[in-house]
Amino acid sequence: MKRAFAGIVVSGVVACIGCGPTRVVAPGADAEAAGRIRATLVSASSAGGAAEAAESATGTGWGTLKGRFTFAGAVPQPKPLVVDKDTEVCSMGGMKLLDRSLLVDPSSKGLANVVVFARKTGRVKTAAAETPLVFDQKSCEFISPVFAARVGQVVDVRNSDPIGHNTNIAGSSFNQLIPAGQGTAYKPDAETGMPTMVTCNIHPWMKAYAVFRKDGYVAVSGPDGSFTIPDLPAGETIEFQVWHERSGGPNGAVGLEKPDLKWTPKGRFQVKLEPDEVKDLGTLEVPAGAVGG
Amino acid sequence: MNRFSHIAFLLVAGCILSAGCGKTPSASYRLNMVEATKQRLTTEQEQQVATVLLAMFGTPDDPVALPEFGLDEAKLRLASGPVRSDIVGRKNGLYREHCAHCHGVTGDGMGPTAAFLNPYPRDYRPGVFKFKSTERADKPTHADLLRILRNGIAGTSMPSFALLSEPQIDALAEYVKYLSIRGETELALMRAYFELDDDAKGILPETREFLVDETASPIAEKWKSATAAQIAVPDMPADIDLTASIAKGKELFYGDKANCVKCHGVTGLGDGQANDYDDWNKSIVEINKEIKGGLAKAGETSTSGMSADEAAEHRKQVAWLGKFSHVVDGDALAPRTIPPRNLRLGVYRGGRRPLDLYYRIHAGINGAPMPAAKGTVPPEDIWHIVNYIRSLPYEFDGELGADRPMVARDRF
Numbered sequence: 117m118k119r120a121f122a123g124i125v126v127s128g129v130v131a132c133i134g135c136g137p138t139r140v141v142a143p144g145a146d147a148e149a150a151g152r153i154r155a156t157l158v159s160a161s162s163a164g165g166a167a168e169a170a171e172s173a174t175g176t177g178w179g180t181l182k183g184r185f186t187f188a189g190a191v192p193q194p195k196p197l198v199v200d201k202d203t204e205v206c207s208m209g210g211m212k213l214l215d216r217s218l219l220v221d222p223s224s225k226g227l228a229n230v231v232v233f234a235r236k237t238g239r240v241k242t243a244a245a246e247t248p249l250v251f252d253q254k255s256c257e258f259i260s261p262v263f264a265a266r267v268g269q270v271v272d273v274r275n276s277d278p279i280g281h282n283t284n285i286a287g288s289s290f291n292q293l294i295p296a297g298q299g300t301a302y303k304p305d306a307e308t309g310m311p312t313m314v315t316c317n318i319h320p321w322m323k324a325y326a327v328f329r330k331d332g333y334v335a336v337s338g339p340d341g342s343f344t345i346p347d348l349p350a351g352e353t354i355e356f357q358v359w360h361e362r363s364g365g366p367n368g369a370v371g372l373e374k375p376d377l378k379w380t381p382k383g384r385f386q387v388k389l390e391p392d393e394v395k396d397l398g399t400l401e402v403p404a405g406a407v408g409g
Numbered sequence: 410m411n412r413f414s415h416i417a418f419l420l421v422a423g424c425i426l427s428a429g430c431g432k433t434p435s436a437s438y439r440l441n442m443v444e445a446t447k448q449r450l451t452t453e454q455e456q457q458v459a460t461v462l463l464a465m466f467g468t469p470d471d472p473v474a475l476p477e478f479g480l481d482e483a484k485l486r487l488a489s490g491p492v493r494s495d496i497v498g499r500k501n502g503l504y505r506e507h508c509a510h511c512h513g514v515t516g517d518g519m520g521p522t523a524a525f526l527n528p529y530p531r532d533y534r535p536g537v538f539k540f541k542s543t544e545r546a547d548k549p550t551h552a553d554l555l556r557i558l559r560n561g562i563a564g565t566s567m568p569s570f571a572l573l574s575e576p577q578i579d580a581l582a583e584y585v586k587y588l589s590i591r592g593e594t595e596l597a598l599m600r601a602y603f604e605l606d607d608d609a610k611g612i613l614p615e616t617r618e619f620l621v622d623e624t625a626s627p628i629a630e631k632w633k634s635a636t637a638a639q640i641a642v643p644d645m646p647a648d649i650d651l652t653a654s655i656a657k658g659k660e661l662f663y664g665d666k667a668n669c670v671k672c673h674g675v676t677g678l679g680d681g682q683a684n685d686y687d688d689w690n691k692s693i694v695e696i697n698k699e700i701k702g703g704l705a706k707a708g709e710t711s712t713s714g715m716s717a718d719e720a721a722e723h724r725k726q727v728a729w730l731g732k733f734s735h736v737v738d739g740d741a742l743a744p745r746t747i748p749p750r751n752l753r754l755g756v757y758r759g760g761r762r763p764l765d766l767y768y769r770i771h772a773g774i775n776g777a778p779m780p781a782a783k784g785t786v787p788p789e790d791i792w793h794i795v796n797y798i799r800s801l802p803y804e805f806d807g808e809l810g811a812d813r814p815m816v817a818r819d820r821f
Contacts, residue, residue, distance in 0.1 A: 154465075157617050291778075
């Protein structure tokens with residue numbers, strides 16, 4: 117009797133507490149501050165708009181920024197990907213597709229596919245890109261693992277395989293069927309901020325990254341880790357953003373210990389160029405731990 | 410009474426007391442904690458987002474909209490708040506009566522019923538909608554939302570609300586737009602912290618220029634321009650020979666040009682590429698991967714060789730991963746794959762009219778792996794595929810031959 121009663125009591129207590137997943141407390145709004153903000157938002161006159169004059173773009177001439185990323189650690193061996201479809205094309209002649217998320221050149225230790233772009237510049241040398249950019253896929257692999265294009269530039273998305281693919285650019289609503297041997301044109305209409313993922317849903321192992329910038333001041337480091345951004349406006353402090361697919365930093369930002377360049381944990385550094393200057397940042401060593409090596 | 414009964418009595422009384430009998434707190438919008446944690450926002454920053462959203466959109470009981478959003482506040486009032494009758498006896502609080510138990514008060518697709526449904530209810534906050542008459546990147550038109558509300562979505566838990574009056578359905582569609590604009594603005598605000606310059610000290614500017622002109626208006630603008638983004642569908646050729654068209658459609662379905670077979674399978678049963686996720690679930694899958702990988706790596710790393718700064722940074726990262734894992738447990742549903750549609754059932758979620766199927770093939774399905782055929786497959790070929798797909802449920806399944814799927818009885 118006593119035992120049954122105890123059972124009821126205990127189960128009652130447990131039922132009271134429940135067993136759903138606990139949710140973290142979400143901070144609430146400050147009603148008073150919200151009232152103040154609301155007042156400024158509904159005042160139809162956007163009076164405050166012109167208060168701050170646009171930064172006067174005073175500099176003249178153009179400069180170039182160079183550098184080379186290296187990987188500080190044992191050179192990693194790229195792992196083969198699991199290819200379980202269309203193997204007559206995707207694994208032709210026993211070929212193995214490799215995971216290209218961390219590519220290090222064994223001789224120079226250069227770290228490939230690091231993206232560097234200017235966050236904002238006062239002046240831009242060429243208003244728009246004239247030549248279309250080809251983004252191709254062959255043997256069930258995007259040929260460029262990371263590519264950069266300008267907003268408004270024509271990206272010729274091609275398929276050089278004898279089988280069909282689809283190209284799905286995350287965050288852009290572009291997900292287009294690309295029949296065998298054909299292509300389609302895509303014009304990025306907005307900046308990506310940090311690079312965005314490109315996938316093929318038919319072949320889930322296929323992955324690349326795209327970065328779209330208005331001003332075109334963006335570079336992807338080559339197989340030896342080097343990058344060059346030409347035609348940068350001289351005479352102004354430009355902040356650059358650095359990204360790598362495998363970086364554990366916020367949104368893939370690569371933070372380095374470089375106080376002379378004011379390098380931040382958000383992966384940003386600052387440079388001011390003189391006209392016609394070619395500034396070489398030299399070797400930028402990325403610790404193995406920073407990119408999950 | 411012995412001592413034991415005393416304790417039991419106290420426990421029960423305590424339990425009742427703790428449950429209480431006070432007033433139910435008024436409904437509130439929940440912050441998008443998954444994105445906030447992903448963007449590593451501080452508590453102050455989360456609070457700023459909540460405050461700005463309150464200023465721009467009000468509360469679930471008292472929604473407001475800026476004139477720029479192009480929303481009708483009278484319709485929002487009819488749809489929002491607790492279920493009640495107004496002074497002329499008209500029913501108010503329609504969203505909470507009909508929608509919130511699945512789609513959630515915040516429109517996050519996480520109402521109390523959500524976890525038991527397959528597919529999960531739509532999360533409006535990313536501003537992505539599947540079944541519409543517009544191009545892939547565009548918002549649905551108001552008429553698209555009305556059609557979904559009236560007809561429901563076949564094959565899912567979304568019922569038809571055809572028994573509601575026209576003004577009621579209209580008010581609900583307006584409220585869905587409002588929740589979506591609110592949710593997308595919230596995402597944009599949370600992502601804006603990362604883009605701040607260092608001298609902003611991690612605080613977003615609370616100006617009209619930034620909040621309205623740069624952030625919320627472009628989102629609202631896309632809703633306003635939806636009608637202009639409707640897909641121009643050429644009529645199906647009037648003199649079309651249906652048998653020939655179906656044969657052509659079949660050829661395209663299995664061919665390298667349209668490639669339907671890759672996902673919908675050689676049988677058309679949706680048994681091709683079946684382990685993919687839609688965008689909503691994929692974002693959680695990616696986060697889970699990051700947490701799992703990060704924690705595994707942290708487990709292998711020893712802090713002994715690190716400098717004090719590095720060790721502090723390492724501890725911060727591990728703490729963040731732990732928090733993220735906790736947030737995802739409570740604020741996201743367990744990810745589910747999205748199987749390609751079984752085309753032999755004759756159930757079409759986005760509508761069964763030939764026109765609906767044309768839209769799905771032309772623009773693909775936004776948010777889902779289904780790609781757009783537009784541009785690479787000409788309109789007359791899309792009509793052939795539509796005709797073939799519409800014939801599939803009635804095709805004699807003996808035609809499948811060796812590809813005919815095994816029935817369950819034969820598998821064991």
